[in-house]
Structure formats: structure tokens, C-alpha cells
Amino acid sequence: xxxxxxxxxxxxxxxxxxxxxxxxxxxxxxxxxxxxxxxxxxxxxxxxxxxxxxxxxxxxxxxxxxxxxxxxxxxxxxxxxxxxxxxxxxxxxxxxxxxxxxxxxxxxxxxxxxxxxxxxxxxxxxxxxxxxxxxxxxxxxxxxxxxxxxxxxxxxxxxxxxxxxxxxxxxxxxxxxxxxxxxxxxxxxxxxxxxxxxxxxxxxxxxxxxxxxxxxxxxxxxx
Amino acid sequence: xxxxxxxxxxxxxxxxxxxxxxxxxxxxxxxxxxxxxxxxxxxxxxxxxxxxxxxxxxxxxxxxxxxxxxxxxxxxxxxxxxx
Numbered sequence: 501x502x503x504x505x506x507x508x509x510x511x512x513x514x515x516x517x518x519x520x521x522x523x524x525x526x527x528x529x530x531x532x533x534x535x536x537x538x539x540x541x542x543x544x545x546x547x548x549x550x551x552x553x554x555x556x557x558x559x560x561x562x563x564x565x566x567x568x569x570x571x572x573x574x575x576x577x578x579x580x581x582x583x584x585x586x587x588x589x590x591x592x593x594x595x596x597x598x599x600x601x602x603x604x605x606x607x608x609x610x611x612x613x614x615x616x617x618x619x620x621x622x623x624x625x626x627x628x629x630x631x632x633x634x635x636x637x638x639x640x641x642x643x644x645x646x647x648x649x650x651x652x653x654x655x656x657x658x659x660x661x662x663x664x665x666x667x668x669x670x671x672x673x674x675x676x677x678x679x680x681x682x683x684x685x686x687x688x689x690x691x692x693x694x695x696x697x698x699x700x701x702x703x704x705x706x707x708x709x710x711x712x713x714x715x716x717x718x719x720x721x722x723x
Numbered sequence: 724x725x726x727x728x729x730x731x732x733x734x735x736x737x738x739x740x741x742x743x744x745x746x747x748x749x750x751x752x753x754x755x756x757x758x759x760x761x762x763x764x765x766x767x768x769x770x771x772x773x774x775x776x777x778x779x780x781x782x783x784x785x786x787x788x789x790x791x792x793x794x795x796x797x798x799x800x801x802x803x804x805x806x
Binding site for chain 1: 729731738739740741742744755758759760762763766770780
């Protein structure tokens, strides 16, 4: 259980960050970034899942970050723009954080470090593009299948602790839509869901069920 | 805040909400049920499936008693009268 982005750094680049990295507990609902506030810290989750959520009258997830990446990518892009959206934990985990200014200094010292982080930004952009496509074109059931696969990519084991309310926010629909879609996926034998737990039984079936909305993992599954 | 469970009743079966949700009052739960019915009908219509106008939202309290029923048909927004 370790952050894959940090693990990918060359030894010299890791040494630039290590003195400033601090371990942090990331309980469910912990807010990592408030909307329209300067990014003071960036987080590298080792486990758990953070969501970037656009809060309009019906909130909707626009980005998912786990051990595959980091929060606060505006820092990597080199500007001081405030994020439009909130980022908070939706599956509890642990991680490491460092002050945004320390990351800026390290990036200024090492273009190799910058390259690795920029590559992640590219992957994250691809994810948001695919999310836009899925939200615009997919059925709720297909979008739920895609979302469960993305979450499954970022956890150990097959069981996700999630309430229907959370899932509704993730997909920007009402709870009844989630209940219907969960039962449909369960009927097909792809998942089992009990109250606030969803267990993935058949990944390939879910990939098929996402009807192309889920392309390929951007995360290396460790189990 | 009272907790209500919003089940979807079809002619033959019930799609159970086994989690429930806290609402300020029953009226708030009824508004959510109507909005949920509209969303389910919209999704069905979008993909060319039957609307399911015969379905109903059952609102149950924590004792599992049905305290209100919102038929899908009643949740449909009214068209303005013809001019």
C-alpha cells in the first residue's frame, strides 16, 4: 500500500520530497481542498479514495484520486490558480502530504520530477475527459459500472464501503437511480451489495457492463 | 430528523431502499420521491424503455410502515393549459 506516483520517482527526486512529507490519516469526508481556496498542501494518498466534487444544486464527482496520484495538480502546472471544486475523502485511507511551496521548490530543482508529475496530470486529464463522456452519453447503470471499476482499481480487496448517498453524489443522480442500477448489476451477478457495502464479483462483466465507458486502468492493482 | 425509506413498487415486485435517508419532514421525503420518480422515468425514456407510469414510490418510516405513496403518474410535471 503505497502511493504509486511517489514510488515512480527516481531516488534523487524522492530525496527532494522525503524530508517534507508527513504521514496523515485520511478519514472519510475529510476535506483536502476547499473550492476557491489557495492550495496550501498537496496530498499523496497511499490508500483510500479522494473525490473532486462540483457542488451545484446536485453535486457530481468530476475526478477520482487514489494511490495512483496526488491532489492539488495546479501546483504541478505551475500556477497559483485556485481550484474550482472541493476535494474530499470518500473512502477512508492514509497518505502523505507536503506544503505546496516545498513541492514548487523541488520542481524548480528537478525537471525529471516535474516530468513524472506532469505525466500524472495528463492521466488525470484523460480521466476527466472520459468522465465527461460517460456523464454525457452513458446510462446510469453503465456509469455506475465504470465508477465501481475505477474505485476497485484503487482499493485492496474487492469490498467497497460506500453509502447510496455517496454513490448518488459520485454520479450526480438521485439515490433511487443508484438503488435501481445496483440491483440491476447484482441481478447480473457482477456485484453484491448490502446496505453500505458493495463487493465486486466480476470485473470483466463490469467492464462489459460499462459499455466502453471504462477503457483501461490507470492504476496498478496490487491484489 | 426522521428517516424514511423510498421503495419503488412495480406491479409485481418492490425495489427496496435498504438504507434510507434523513429528511426534515415527510413533505421533504415526498418531494424527493417525486423528483426520484421523474429521474427514473427520464432515464427510461431517454433509452427508449417503457416509462413505468404504473410504478409508485412507497415512503416507509423506520417501523417499515408505508406513510405515503407517490405514484409516478402524479410526479409528472403538469403541462401548461392550452392557450
